[in-house]
Amino acid sequence: MMSATAIRILLADDHPVVRAGLAGLLASQPDFVVVGEAANGLEALDLLRQQGADVVLMDLRMPQMDGVSAIRQIRAQFPKTQVLVLTTYDTDTEIVRAIEAGATGYLLKDVPREELFRAVRLCARGEAVLSPPIAARLLGRMRSPTEENLSLRELEVLSLVAKGLSNKEIARKLKISEATVKTHLLHTFEKLGVDDRTAAVTVALERGILRLEG
Incomplete structure (x- = not known):
């Protein structure tokens, strides 16, 4: 019972x-x-x-x-x-x-x-x-909100990720190496507390860090 x-x-x-x-x-x-x-x-x-x-x-x-x-x-x-x-x-x-x-x-x-x-x-x-x-x-x-602040280049890379560009395409567009793109993304993941590109874009949009153009 x-x-x-x-x-x-x-x-x-x-x-x-x-x-x-x-x-x-x-x-x-x-x-x-x-x-x-x-x-x-x-x-x-x-x-x-x-x-x-x-x-x-x-x-x-x-x-x-x-x-x-x-x-x-x-x-x-x-x-x-x-x-x-x-x-x-x-x-x-x-x-x-x-x-x-x-x-x-x-x-x-x-x-x-x-x-x-x-x-x-x-x-x-x-x-x-x-x-x-x-x-x-x-x-x-909560105590360290500045940790999520992305650099201008990191924001630039993430905005291109949000538009569906690959690392290779981003590198070509920004005239930097593909390895540099990967480095920027890894830093972005760490700052946002995520593990992949999709999650990074999602979190950045939710927090208002990134805004997609209409």
């Missing part, structure tokens, strides 16, 4: 082994009940419609519907359900997108089990929780 005070947990992760491991770990706690497992965001939404949950442990990168999209849907359709992100991704972009979408907490998968248990309980009460490395990243970002 499920206790009336038990925290009902839904797992959303595209790796079956991870879900099985989490289910076994959470089952060790008398106040936790895993009510379902989903391999993507769409499955998570379907399960929530069928049986509900107090907390969804959500991975971010999944097929069909990723974690951020699923979080937005959950917040819109199931406002009483809390979402605790549990992922391996700790870039500024991933963290901000998840929190802006409505995640109550954000943990990395190497979190100690006791910290995971505590986070689930806090999230079930609607209290925000961030693992120490994530909190440190966000604080550092």
Whole structure:
């Protein structure tokens, strides 16, 4: 019999082994009940419609519907359900997108089990929780806004990336070497806390650093 005070947990992760491991770990706690497992965001939404949950442990990168999209849907359709992100991704972009979408907490998968248990309980009460490395990243970002300032050349390169030009085409247009283009992009990625060209353009547009011509 499920206790009336038990925290009902839904797992959303595209790796079956991870879900099985989490289910076994959470089952060790008398106040936790895993009510379902989903391999993507769409499955998570379907399960929530069928049986509900107090907390969804959500991975971010999944097929069909990723974690951020699923979080937005959950917040819109199931406002009483809390979402605790549990992922391996700790870039500024991933963290901000998840929190802006409505995640109550954000943990990395190497979190100690006791910290995971505590986070689930806090999230079930609607209290925000961030693992120490994530909190440190966000604080550092708030205290050092100048770190994201791009040089004029970096902005120039990024604006051409946004227009769909390849590194080779950018090098030709700016009359610099392709290696120099790559260097500018690497510096840009570091300043914006991203890992690739698409994410760099997306974040720069979101923050108003870059504006596409109409």
